[in-house]
Amino acid sequence: MVPKTRLGKRSPLGTLVCGSSAEGLTETGAHGCQDGGLHRSKLYPGQKVYVHCGGQECGGVVEQHNHVDNEVSIFLPQLNQHVHRKLEDVWTSPTSSSTSSVSSSIDVPRRSVEAVDMDEIMAAMVLTSLSCSPVVQHSTQGSVTPALCGMENGGSELSDGGYWSCDHGNGSPAPSPPIEETDKSNPHADEGLDMEMDQMLFNEPTPRKRKNSVKVAYWCLWPNCGKVLTTVVGIKRHIRNSHLGQSDEHSQREEDFYYTEVYQDFEQTAPPGGHRASCTSPSPIPSQHTPPSPSTPDTLQPSPLSQSAPGSFWQVHSEHSYQAPAPVQVVTQSKPVPVPVSCHWTPSLTVHQSKQGSPFRRRSVSVGEQWLQNNSASFRPHPASVSPPRNHCTSRRIRGEAKKCRKVYGIEHRDQWCTACRWKKACQRFLD
DNA sequence: CCTGCCGGGAT
DNA sequence: ATCCCGGCAGG
Ligand SMILES: [Zn+2]
Numbered sequence: 001m002v003p004k005t006r007l008g009k010r011s012p013l014g015t016l017v018c019g020s021s022a023e024g025l026t027e028t029g030a031h032g033c034q035d036g037g038l039h040r041s042k043l044y045p046g047q048k049v050y051v052h053c054g055g056q057e058c059g060g061v062v063e064q065h066n067h068v069d070n071e072v073s074i075f076l077p078q079l080n081q082h083v084h085r086k087l088e089d090v091w092t093s094p095t096s097s098s099t100s101s102v103s104s105s106i107d108v109p110r111r112s113v114e115a116v117d118m119d120e121i122m123a124a125m126v127l128t129s130l131s132c133s134p135v136v137q138h139s140t141q142g143s144v145t146p147a148l149c150g151m152e153n154g155g156s157e158l159s160d161g162g163y164w165s166c167d168h169g170n171g172s173p174a175p176s177p178p179i180e181e182t183d184k185s186n187p188h189a190d191e192g193l194d195m196e197m198d199q200m201l202f203n204e205p206t207p208r209k210r211k212n213s214v215k216v217a218y219w220c221l222w223p224n225c226g227k228v229l230t231t232v233v234g235i236k237r238h239i240r241n242s243h244l245g246q247s248d249e250h251s252q253r254e255e256d257f258y259y260t261e262v263y264q265d266f267e268q269t270a271p272p273g274g275h276r277a278s279c280t281s282p283s284p285i286p287s288q289h290t291p292p293s294p295s296t297p298d299t300l301q302p303s304p305l306s307q308s309a310p311g312s313f314w315q316v317h318s319e320h321s322y323q324a325p326a327p328v329q330v331v332t333q334s335k336p337v338p339v340p341v342s343c344h345w346t347p348s349l350t351v352h353q354s355k356q357g358s359p360f361r362r363r364s365v366s367v368g369e370q371w372l373q374n375n376s377a378s379f380r381p382h383p384a385s386v387s388p389p390r391n392h393c394t395s396r397r398i399r400g401e402a403k404k405c406r407k408v409y410g411i412e413h414r415d416q417w418c419t420a421c422r423w424k425k426a427c428q429r430f431l432d
Numbered sequence: 433c434c435t436g437c438c439g440g441g442a443t
Numbered sequence: 444a445t446c447c448c449g450g451c452a453g454g
Contacts, residue, residue, distance in 0.1 A: 403435090404435075404436065404437095406434095406435065406436075407434090407435070407436090420437085421436085421437090423437090424436080424437055424438085425436090425437060425438080426436075426437055426438085427436075427437085
């Protein structure tokens, strides 16, 4: 639910809501070369590589090598873009012509001296921006229109509240450190982020991807070891502990080079855009409705009106899930139209079972906090950095015809209104 | 008019 | 953080 309309004079908000600019989009290669055979080699983050981009060759640094898909995310400093490439479309040397696709030329599993350089400098920014990158998902989504995704939040590096890709796991309602990392300076931030990336790039999408049709195992390549584990983390831990030793002297990712994954899949051809079961929104509808339960009174109740206000259950509930902070999606699409189901991002709207251990008292009380929190806390973070006024998207909060507290209870019973209404804010009890 | 609610302001 | 309200958009 985007702020819909109401952008009249005081529209700066509306502006920033739809202000999505073109640039900064993550270019997604539609690479066509499908040569088979190679790979299983790995790129390490920070490594210098070359890719073809817009007809010419560009240098970049590896951010992440997702060996599962054999896809490499690369940051191109010159273009200030992130791209994803198949491993076979990546080169380690500037030869414009042909030859050394990394797959065949990668060397020792350790950082070269100059790469370290790059690392220090780039890693921060690279990782930083990557952590907000929407492009995390893929494959399962098939037809995605990645461009769109990229564009939406690519423009400005904010992307606060929401998470792209499929996170919705029960676990982390917290949208992660919003905004861009504050601690670029911190040398260890690297690690933290790394982990995070791992979480996102590997743990998350991976299991989803090869759901049940493929079995994956990770095989330790350390001489004389040959241990096989079923999870990346597992194997990494194994390598780190058993082989690399605890000493932090090894880069976090060094484990990457000492294992390889082994699949045996039945039906290699994962139905491309086929099912989105676990990953995407269960409902085909783009709009974020207040999740599962009775958000729409209509379905359960004849009408919001018909039941006298105080106390009915769903009410309490909906009250609790204080209006999805629409504006949070500072950068999302301006209109409901083009929202591809696939690259949906999950706004902070985990509202549901999230916080608030406190039993809600009766009604209309615990709400206030929520409102504010959602509204300003998460929405505020970037007053400045938000992309400046842009197109006036014509939408304005469409006046939902649902009657709101004021109308329902009447001004004389103001105390029964939901907090938002009392505060003259967007009603939260009767959402549109 | 009235209603819904954004942006601000006060405490 | 909470609460309140001016004033505008839309009907
Ligand atoms: Zn209300």
